[in-house]
Amino acid sequence: MSMGNESRQNVKWVEGVRGLASFFVVVTHLCRAWDYELWFPRAGDENAAPRLLQLPFLRVPWQGRIGVTMFAFLTGFVCAIKPLRQVKSGNLNGALATLGKSAFRRPPRFILPSTFALVLAWFIAQLHGFKVSLRTDSQWLRASSPEIGDIWTEIPRLFHNFQTVWINGRQEYDDHQWALLPLLQGAFTIYVTLFATVFMKNRCRIFTVFVLFSWYWLSPFPEKETFECQFLWGVLLCDIRDDPIFRNFVTNHPKIRRALQIIFITLGIYVAGFPGEHPEWAGWSRQLIYVGDYIFPPGTTNYAKRWSAVGWDLCALGIVLSPTLQDLFSNRIFMWLGRNSFAVYLTHGTLLRVVLCRMIYGWSGEPWVVDKDEEGNPVYHWLERGGTFTFMISIPVWFALLYTSAHLWTTYIDNACARITLWLEKTMFEEEDEKNSMQLA
Template sequence: MKSATLRGLRHLLWPKSLSSSDAPKPLRPTAYLDGLRGFAAFLVYIHHHELWAHGPKMSKVFENAFGYKGNFYLTTFPFLRNFFVGGHLAVAIFYVISGYVLSYKPLSLIHAGEHLKLYDNLASAFFRRWFRLYIPLMVTTLVYVTSWHVFGIWVKMGDPKGTIGEELWNWYVEFKNFSFLYKEGWMWVSYNTHLWSIPLEMRGSVVTFISCMALSRATSKARLICLVGLIYYFMYVVDGYYCALFMMGVLQCDLDLLARKDGYFPRWLRSLEPFKTFIYYHVLIFGMYLGGVPSETQETDQLRASPGWYWLSYLKPQAVFDYKWFYLSLAGCMIVASVPRIPWLKRFFETRFCQFLGRVSFALYLVHGPILNLLGDRVYYAHEPIKHWANLIPLPKTGPMGLEIAFLVPNLLLLRVTLWADFVTRTVDTPAVKFSAWLYKAIQGDGAPEPKPVELAPLTRVE
C-alpha cells in the first residue's frame, strides 16, 4: 500500500517528459501545429530569461538590430535573433495556430453542409473557451501570490501587500477586471505580466467563432474573399493585428481543407503546386527575417535607422500603432504556412521533444514567469554582486552574448524546474478542459426537449 502511494505521488509530481517510457501515440494530421506551438512557448521562455539575466542595459541591445549604433553581436544577427528574443514572434504564431485549430472543425462541417452540427460545435466551443483560458490563469496566479505570504518570499517583480487578506482582495480585483473581455483600455495583471496575451487570445477566439457562423452559408469563393477582407480590415483599417492573425489562421485552414476536396480552389494557387517547395522555402526565409524586427521602441524613425530595415519600414500601415506587430503578423503567417510544406521542418515539429512542449505549452506559458521571479532571480544573482547573494556561485561570463556560461549553467536548473509545467498541465490545465466540457453538458440537462411556451390568446378583432 505504501509503495503504491509513493509511486502515485511520484507520478503526480515528477515531470512526465522526454524520459517517459510510454509508447508514443499516433500523430494527428495537425500534430506539427502542436509541436510548433510548444517550440514557440519555449522561445518565450528563452526570451524572458535572456532579458532578465542580462539587465536593462543589455536588453536594449537584444531588442535592436544587428549593427545598430555599432553593436555587433551574434545573438542579434538576422534569423539567429529569433532564437534568443523570439517571444513576440511566438505570440504571433500562437494566434495564427489558434485561428487554424479553432476553425478546423467548424470549416469541416461547413464544407460538408452539416449546418446543424456546426451550430452545436460552435455553441460548445464558445461556451468552453473562457473557462479553458481563465481557470488555469486564475489558479496559477492565486497559488503564486498566496506563496508570498505563506512562505514569506521576497519577489523583485510585484508589490506584496501587508497581509494575505489584502493580497487576496487585490488579486480578486485584478482578476475580475482582467477577465472582462470588453474592459476599456489595456488589460494587465501585475502578478504575471507575461499573461497580457490571454485577453487578446479570447477576443481573437470570439472573432473566429463569429466569422465561421457568419460565413457558414457563403460560397467557398465568397468566404475566402471575406476572410481576406477581414484580414485587411483588422490590419490596415483598424489596429487589430491579433484579430488579423486569427483570420490568417482561419484562411489557411480553409485553403487546406479546400485543397483536399473536389470543388472550388483558387486556380492561381493550384497552378503554383509544382513550385511549392521552392516557394515555401523563400516564404520561410522571409518570414524568419521579418520575425526579427527590432522592437525596443515603437518609433518608426528608430526602425529606419536600423540596418536592413530602412525600406521595409515604409510597408507599415498607418493604422498600426506599434509597428513590430505588423511585421510579426506577416512573419507568423508565413512560418505557420511554410512548416507543413517543408518535410524536414514538419518532421522536426512532430518529434517527441516538440510534442512534449506542445502538450505543456499553455502551462509553460503560465508558470515560467513566476518561476523566473521566485527562483530565477536568486539563481542568476548567485553570481552577481547583489546583497547576500554576492558571488555565492562564481561563474565566468565568457562566451557569446546570450550564451555565456553564467547564463547557461543556471538554466540547467531553471529549465528543469520550469518543465514542471507538466505537473500544472495534469493538475490544472487538463481538469479545466474537462470541467468546461462537463459544465456545458450539465446545462443541457438530460436532452429532453424544452416545453413550448404558453402562447397568448389572439386579440379579438373589434368590428
C-alpha cells in the same frame, strides 16, 4: 474533396508549433531579464559590431515577440478546424453545434487554470517568494515583481487582480497573463466569423475572411496585427488548405511548392527579426523601416510588431505548403512541448522570479542595503547576478524544472479544469438525443 482525404491531412503539427511558440515566449523573458541588448541590432551603440545573436535570422527567438503572434494564429487555426470540416462535409447542424459548445468551453478552459496560477503566485508572494527578484540588478525583474502588503490588503488585491486580468489584462502577481484576455476575445471573434459565414460557399467564405483580415490590417491601432489579423489568418489558412485547387498544387507541383515555401519561410524569419529597439542602428533594419513606410497603414507606431506579424504569416504559409515541416512539427518532442505549452506559459513567470532568481542571485536576497544620499533620497544597492558559469548551470536546470512542472500541471491541474468544464457542459447543455426528439415533436 472527400472527407476521407481530408481526415488524413496532418493537423498534429499545430500542437508542435504551439510548443515552439511557448519556448520563444520563455526565452524572450530570460533575455528581457538579463540580456536586453539582444533586442538591439548592435552591441551597445550604432557604431559597435553586432553580436552573433543580434544578426538577422539568429535574433528571432531572443526578442520573442513572435511567440504571442504565433499563439494568436494557432487560436484561429484550431478553432476553425472542426467546424470547417463539418461544413465541407455538409453537416451544417453539426458545425453550428460545434461552434456553440466550443464557445461555451473556451472561457472556463482559459479562466480556471489561469486563476489557479494566479492564486498560486499570490500564495507564494505572501511567503515573500518574490523578495529576491525585487532586489535584483535587473530593472525588468523588479518592475514585474509584486511588492506585498499586509494580509488585509492582499486578500482584496487578489480578487481585484482576478477581475482586472479579464478586463484590461493587468495582473500584478504574474504580468505575463496579459495576453490571455485578447486570446479569449479572439476566439469569440473566430466563432462569430464562422457562424456568420457557415452557409456561404467555400470560396465566398474564404474571400469574406480575407476581406476581414485586410480590414484589420489597415487599422493602425496597436495589437491589431498581433491578434485580430492572426486569428483571421489562421482561419484563412485552415480553410484554404482543404481547397481542391490548393491540394492539387501541393500534390502535383512539388518543385514550385518547395521553392515557394523556402522563399516564404526565409523571408519570414528575416523580417520577423526586426529589432525591438534602435532599428535605425543597422542598415538591414533601416531598409525594413523604409519598406514599412509603404506597406503599413499610416499612423502605425510599432513597426517591430508589424514585421513580426508579416514574418509569421509568411512562415505559416510556408508550413502549410510543406508536408515535410508538418511532419517535423508532428514528432513526439514537439508534440510533448505543445501539450505542455499552456502550462509553460502560466508557470514560467512565477518560476523565473522565485526559483531562477535565487539560483542566480542567492537564496536569501541578503545582504540588502539601502543608503541615502545627501538630499535624503534612497540609494539602492541591488543584488549582483552570478557569473557566466552560474548562468550555464542555472538556465538548463531551470528549464528542466519548468518543463517538469508544466508536465505535472498539464497532467493534474489542466485535466481537472477539463473535467470541470465537461461537467458544466453536460449540466447546461441538452443531450443530443433529447434535442433531436424535441425538434421532431
